[in-house]
Structure formats: structure tokens, C-alpha cells
Amino acid sequence: MRLTYPDSIRIIRLPCTGKVDVIHMMEAFRKGADGVYVVGCLEGECHFLTGNLRAKKRVEYTKKLLDDIGIVGERLEMYNIAASDGPRFAEVAKEMHERIKALGPNPVRGAIQNRRTA
Amino acid sequence: MIVAERKPFDEITGFIKDCKRILLVGCNECVTVCYAGGKKEVGILASALKMAFTKEGKQLEVKEVTLERQCDHEYLEEIRSIIAEYDSVISLACGVGVQFMAEKYLGTPVFPGVNTLFMGVTEERGVWTERCQGCGQCILGQTAGICPISRCAKRLLNGPCGGSTKGKCEIDKDLDCAWQLIIDRLKELGRLDDYDELIPIKDWSTERAGGPRKLVREDLQP
Numbered sequence: 001m002r003l004t005y006p007d008s009i010r011i012i013r014l015p016c017t018g019k020v021d022v023i024h025m026m027e028a029f030r031k032g033a034d035g036v037y038v039v040g041c042l043e044g045e046c047h048f049l050t051g052n053l054r055a056k057k058r059v060e061y062t063k064k065l066l067d068d069i070g071i072v073g074e075r076l077e078m079y080n081i082a083a084s085d086g087p088r089f090a091e092v093a094k095e096m097h098e099r100i101k102a103l104g105p106n107p108v109r110g111a112i113q114n115r116r117t118a
Numbered sequence: 119m120i121v122a123e124r125k126p127f128d129e130i131t132g133f134i135k136d137c138k139r140i141l142l143v144g145c146n147e148c149v150t151v152c153y154a155g156g157k158k159e160v161g162i163l164a165s166a167l168k169m170a171f172t173k174e175g176k177q178l179e180v181k182e183v184t185l186e187r188q189c190d191h192e193y194l195e196e197i198r199s200i201i202a203e204y205d206s207v208i209s210l211a212c213g214v215g216v217q218f219m220a221e222k223y224l225g226t227p228v229f230p231g232v233n234t235l236f237m238g239v240t241e242e243r244g245v246w247t248e249r250c251q252g253c254g255q256c257i258l259g260q261t262a263g264i265c266p267i268s269r270c271a272k273r274l275l276n277g278p279c280g281g282s283t284k285g286k287c288e289i290d291k292d293l294d295c296a297w298q299l300i301i302d303r304l305k306e307l308g309r310l311d312d313y314d315e316l317i318p319i320k321d322w323s324t325e326r327a328g329g330p331r332k333l334v335r336e337d338l339q340p
Contacts, residue, residue: 026165068127107173
């Protein structure tokens with residue numbers, strides 16, 4: 001297919017999105033990630049039955065928490081893409097890249113950098 | 119167990135806005151089971167607080183500790199050697215734990231990180247409901263194991279009232295009428311005759327109405 005997607009994205013592979021916990025997403029933002037998205041199998045097609053549904057709820061919870069902190073929950077998203085659907089994967093990557101670009105950098109990252117240069 | 123939920127984030131940050139170093143203390147008992155103040159929640163709150171401070175251009179050092187219990191001296195003693203190093207403590211234990219810590223360590227402000235709600239059960243994952251009000255005189259033996267003090271909105275001893283419709287309470291259509299549950303269970307047990315027995319006026323002096331309570335067991339005292 002030779003599809004391309006933005007090079008701003010770093011993939012962290014996990015056996016199932018059911019492994020993703022609130023703390024993992026929080027720590028990603030605390031360490032300066034501008035955006036995070038969780039990509040799971042299509043709903044109803046989880047190899048572990050409900051892993052992706054659990055991930056979805058945790059993503060929703062974390063979004064609210066990020067809103068509370070003022071990081072903007074929109075920086076976090078959950079997508080369901082079939083393992084064989086490369087074009088959709090690339091499309092989502094571009095979509096997320098654009099969304100985060102519009103939101104600007106993670107304010108935490110800015111503060112970390114200011115501290116380093118100070 | 120004692121059921122609690124995390125306080126609104128702004129309220130917690132309000133407590134510690136001028137702090138630079140805080141001790142965030144979880145509890146391994148009830149609040150762990152109801153996902154409000156265990157080791158995991160300590161980690162999440164620490165991450166959130168650090169982020170909120172960094173965003174404002176401030177620094178916050180958070181020491182995460184989760185004690186076995188916060189309602190016993192011996193476990194609270196575990197932080198004695200480090201507590202003075204911190205500007206304040208946020209305890210994610212129930213109100214009991216927060217208070218016991220505050221009593222023990224007079225020199226460091228202790229703030230609650232959760233709202234303590236009730237004594238209850240995990241009905242299903244993510245759903246907790248009240249079962250006991252600690253009235254000090256258990257009547258579950260007469261009421262087929264269903265407590266009208268904690269589960270009837272009016273705490274009726276001889277119910278149901280006129281607000282019971284199709285087994286539900288008038289205050290909430292999803293709330294079971296405790297007295298309907300009692301009658302159903304008495305029927306199931308073949309004890310419906312017990313329902314005819316009037317429960318006498320309850321002595322509320324053993325409840326909170328009699329002031330703060332205390333239990334002394336001399337056989338256990340040193």
C-alpha cells in the first residue's frame with residue numbers, strides 16, 4: 001500500500017487496548033505529549049472480548065480529567081480500526097495530527113521547556 | 119465497606135495552591151476497593167496535580183505513599199519520619215483516616231482528597247449502594263436481613279408507607295421500596311407472620327443522635 005502518515009506520531013504497541021489505563025494516558029501528557037490517541041480493534045471484534053470497550057470508557061474518563069486540569073480533553077481520542085484497514089489508519093493519523101496542530105502545544109510541555117531554558 | 123469518591127479537582131488544588139512539596143497518602147482498604155483512594159488513584163492524582171502545577175509555571179513535588187490502613191496507629195506511624203519534609207498532606211482515605219492522621223501529626227496540614235459517602239456494597243462493577251447507617255442496634259433479624267434504616271427513605275420501622283408503588287419508592291422510580299423487599303423476603307422464608315409483629319419505637323441514643331460514639335473492650339485493652 002505504501003501509505004504515508006504524519007511523522008509526528010509515535011506508535012506504542014500493546015497486546016490489547018484493554019491494557020491502557022488512565023495513568024498511562026495521564027503520564028504521556030505529563031511528560032509533554034501534545035496529543036494521544038488509542039487505536040483498538042473494531043467494537044465487537046476484540047480478541048479479548050471487551051478490551052476495546054474498557055479502553056473507550058477509560059479514555060472518556062481521562063478526557064474529563066484532562067479538561068479539569070486545563071489540558072483540554074480533545075487532545076485525547078479513541079479510534080476503532082480493523083487491523084487490515086491501513087488506509088483508515090493513515091487517515092486517522094492525519095486527522096489527529098491536524099486536530100492537535102490546531103489546538104497547539106500541550107501547555108505542560110511549554111512550561112517544561114521554559115523551565116529548562118530558564 | 120466505606121464508599122467514597124474523589125473530590126472535584128479544583129477543590130484539591132485549592133488546598134495546596136501555595137505548596138511546593140506534598141505527601142499524597144492512599145489507603146489500602148475500602149477506598150481502594152471503591153477506586154477512590156488506593157495506590158492507583160494516588161498515582162493518577164499525583165500525575166494530574168503535577169501537570170496542573172507545571173502548566174501554571176510552578177513546581178510541585180509529590181511523594182506517593184499508600185498505607186495499609188489510615189485508621190490504625192501502627193500504619194500511620196510509617197510516615198512519621200518523613201511527614202515533616204512536606205508542606206501538607208492530601209489523604210485519599212475516608213474521613214476517618216484523614217482525621218486520625220490530622221490528630222497524630224499536628225504540625226502538618228492534612229487535607230481530604232475524597233468525599234466520604236456511605237457504608238455500602240459493590241452492587242456491580244462501578245455501582246455502589248448504601249446498606250448500613252451504623253445505628254448501633256441492628257434489627258436485621260426481624261426484617262429478613264434487609265435494613266429499613268438505611269434503605270427506606272423514611273427509615274420506617276413498620277412499613278411500607280403510602281409512597282410505595284409497584285415495589286419502588288416515591289423519591290426515585292429506580293429505588294426499591296425497602297419494605298417491599300422485606301415483605302417479599304419474609305414470604306420467601308415462610309415467615310410472613312413476623313410482619314404482623316410491630317417493631318417498637320427504636321432507641322436512637324445508640325445512633326449519632328446520642329453524640330459521638332465510643333466502644334471500649336476491656337478484655338482487649340493492654
